[in-house]
Amino acid sequence: xxxxxxxxxxxxxxxxxxxxxxxxxxxxxxxxxxxxxxxxxxxxxxxxxxxxxxxxxxxxxxxxxxxxxxxxxxxxxxxxxxxxxxxxxxxxxxxxxxxxxxxxxxxxxxxxxxxxxxxxxxxxxxxxxxxxxxxxxxxxxxxxxxxxxxxxxxxxxxxxxxxxxxxxxxxxxxxxxxxxxxxxxxxxxxxxxxxxxxxxxxxxxxxxxxxx
Amino acid sequence: xxxxxxxxxxxxxxxxxxxxxxxxxxxxxxxxxxxxxxxxxxxxxxxxxxxxxxxxxxxxxxxxxxxxxxxxxxxxxxxxxxxxxxxxxxxxxxxxxxxxxxxxxxxxxxxxxxxxxxxxxxxxxxxxxxxxxxxxxxxxxxxxxxxxxxxxxxxxxxxxxxxxxxxxxxxxxxxxxxxxxxxxxxxxxxxxxxxxxxxxxxxxxxxxxxxxxxxxxxxxxxxxxxxxxxxxxxxxxxxxxxxxxxxxxxxxxxxxxxxxxxxxxxxxxxxxxxxxxxxxxxxxxxxxxxxxxxxxxxxxxxxxxxxxxxxxxxxxxxxxxxxxxxxxxxxxxxxxxxxxxxxxxxxxxxxxxxxxxxxxxxxxxxxxxxxxxxxxxxxxxxxxxxxxxxxxxxxx
Numbered sequence: 001x002x003x004x005x006x007x008x009x010x011x012x013x014x015x016x017x018x019x020x021x022x023x024x025x026x027x028x029x030x031x032x033x034x035x036x037x038x039x040x041x042x043x044x045x046x047x048x049x050x051x052x053x054x055x056x057x058x059x060x061x062x063x064x065x066x067x068x069x070x071x072x073x074x075x076x077x078x079x080x081x082x083x084x085x086x087x088x089x090x091x092x093x094x095x096x097x098x099x100x101x102x103x104x105x106x107x108x109x110x111x112x113x114x115x116x117x118x119x120x121x122x123x124x125x126x127x128x129x130x131x132x133x134x135x136x137x138x139x140x141x142x143x144x145x146x147x148x149x150x151x152x153x154x155x156x157x158x159x160x161x162x163x164x165x166x167x168x169x170x171x172x173x174x175x176x177x178x179x180x181x182x183x184x185x186x187x188x189x190x191x192x193x194x195x196x197x198x199x200x201x202x203x204x205x206x207x208x209x210x211x212x
Numbered sequence: 213x214x215x216x217x218x219x220x221x222x223x224x225x226x227x228x229x230x231x232x233x234x235x236x237x238x239x240x241x242x243x244x245x246x247x248x249x250x251x252x253x254x255x256x257x258x259x260x261x262x263x264x265x266x267x268x269x270x271x272x273x274x275x276x277x278x279x280x281x282x283x284x285x286x287x288x289x290x291x292x293x294x295x296x297x298x299x300x301x302x303x304x305x306x307x308x309x310x311x312x313x314x315x316x317x318x319x320x321x322x323x324x325x326x327x328x329x330x331x332x333x334x335x336x337x338x339x340x341x342x343x344x345x346x347x348x349x350x351x352x353x354x355x356x357x358x359x360x361x362x363x364x365x366x367x368x369x370x371x372x373x374x375x376x377x378x379x380x381x382x383x384x385x386x387x388x389x390x391x392x393x394x395x396x397x398x399x400x401x402x403x404x405x406x407x408x409x410x411x412x413x414x415x416x417x418x419x420x421x422x423x424x425x426x427x428x429x430x431x432x433x434x435x436x437x438x439x440x441x442x443x444x445x446x447x448x449x450x451x452x453x454x455x456x457x458x459x460x461x462x463x464x465x466x467x468x469x470x471x472x473x474x475x476x477x478x479x480x481x482x483x484x485x486x487x488x489x490x491x492x493x494x495x496x497x498x499x500x501x502x503x504x505x506x507x508x509x510x511x512x513x514x515x516x517x518x519x520x521x522x523x524x525x526x527x528x529x530x531x532x533x534x535x536x537x538x539x540x541x542x543x544x545x546x547x548x549x550x551x552x553x554x555x556x557x558x559x560x561x562x563x564x565x566x567x568x569x570x571x572x573x574x575x576x577x578x579x580x581x582x583x584x585x586x587x588x589x590x591x592x593x594x595x596x597x598x599x600x601x602x603x604x605x606x607x608x
Contacts, residue, residue, distance in 0.1 A: 046449035050479035116485035123518040183550040190554030205429035
């Protein structure tokens with residue numbers, strides 16, 4: 001019964017929302033909107049569980065003095081400080097706390113995010129080096145086409161030969177687009193099949209285990 | 213002197229009506245400057261089709277002065293009666309000849325529309341008003357093609373499921389990335405290192421995340437069997453709770469509930485780059501022998517995969533995010549491309565019903581390819597049919 005109830009709910013709601021997609025009436029769209037609001041409520045409850053997990057995970061590390069356990073103190077301190085500042089910063093008379101919260105967000109968290117994003121450029125260079133080593137015919141083809149496309153988007157390419165931008169565009173619009181669309185067909189069918197499997201109760205891994 | 217005062221008063225009296233003239237459509241119809249523009253013609257209003265109501269579409273033919281670049285745009289005005297006050301409900305720049313009034317107050321009630329051409333120096337209101345009533349529809353006719361395709365696909369899948377249920381063996385091609393899962397888990401066990409499984413960064417509403425969680429169930433069964441530590445960091449709180457339940461149940465199913473570590477599935481952060489940095493830290497500290505990156509990824513895909521490659525782990529990635537695929541292919545040992553991600557659960561579990569759906573997918577793909585070839589051939593023979601085919605494929 002523990003398994004049957006979720007399966008029945010999924011079957012009924014799955015079929016209902018499948019047909020809802022084809023019914024544009026006000027009642028139909030209102031039901032969809034209400035259901036989407038429910039998911040926000042569920043997410044709010046899940047956040048409490050998630051924060052509990054984060055807290056337990058790091059408390060365990062600190063208690064057991066696992067390697068680099070002091071990083072967990074920093075994480076927990078940041079979690080508590082930001083939460084308190086965020087909550088009390090809105091209270092009348094405690095506005096400076098709100099200001100501190102904004103400063104920590106703009107001058108600490110945001111730059112850290114941006115630094116991490118900037119590292120991507122270096123990883124891209126190392127990945128390009130690995131991808132462009134012409135160890136096989138396919139890799140050589142990738143190297144040549146990549147080189148032409150890169151030349152095609154910079155002024156130097158057209159300086160070398162005026163046809164290079166056209167060739168680069170052809171590579172992007174014909175073979176590249178064909179491959180992309182081929183993948184997208186598969187993805188579309190895969191998404192539909194997975195949804196169908198879940199609605200019909202064939203795929204039960206999401207219940208945990210095999211649904212026995 | 214008296215004559216001059218009379219003349220001045222007379223001039224002021226003559227000017228008064230102009231000063232007191234109320235603003236409105238009538239004022240705009242009066243010549244405001246030397247250069248006047250022609251109004252739009254052929255105004256038509258009708259209920260906006262395939263919607264929840266409260267919308268009317270107004271169409272018109274452009275003012276002849278648009279070609280002379282004298283028109284800046286068109287104002288659409290609405291009134292409750294033909295002689296009532298027309299209120300501006302929208303504006304479109306020149307080049308556009310239709311407007312969807314999405315804020316119609318009541319369904320079923322008649323509303324009247326006029327369109328005003330707005331020039332640089334003058335304005336011109338359409339002569340006659342047109343009326344229409346908005347209504348809600350119970351079926352979106354622009355989605356008939358999607359409905360037919362879905363029903364056809366369901367039929368094909370059901371046929372193959374029934375074949376699989378009857379015991380017919382179904383051939384599924386070897387998928388290298390999935391065939392390597394067993395080997396990857398075995399390697400981690402031999403090395404005494406954990407397995408890292410990242411179920412993407414998207415929410416549970418993403419089908420790629422659901423596919424990633426299905427694979428997690430299969431991987432967790434293998435880690436339970438081999439007693440290999442499993443690490444599952446999460447970005448989405450709902451995905452975290454589902455992942456925790458899936459791993460727990462997988463250990464129960466294998467008969468190793470004692471081996472399940474509640475702390476193995478944990479929440480990291482909601483921040484995209486914060487999550488990437490957290491997972492990088494785990495890879496650098498814990499040195500997992502195998503990394504799985506399954507589900508939806510964005511810019512962080514390369515950061516994760518490159519860090520994993522530097523630690524020397526076997527890496528198996530799977531995503532349907534086309535723009536991240538090249539990064540995974542470059543930095544990972546095996547990559548599940550697009551649909552392979554959705555096939556993984558069936559491939560790993562080898563359940564006949566799931567394999568039946570895979571076969572259904574393959575045959576549906578064959579149908580699409582045949583339709584593409586037929587469409588191409590017909591378009592080459594008669595180019596006019598191409599537009600009809602494109603119209604048939606459009607989903608509204």
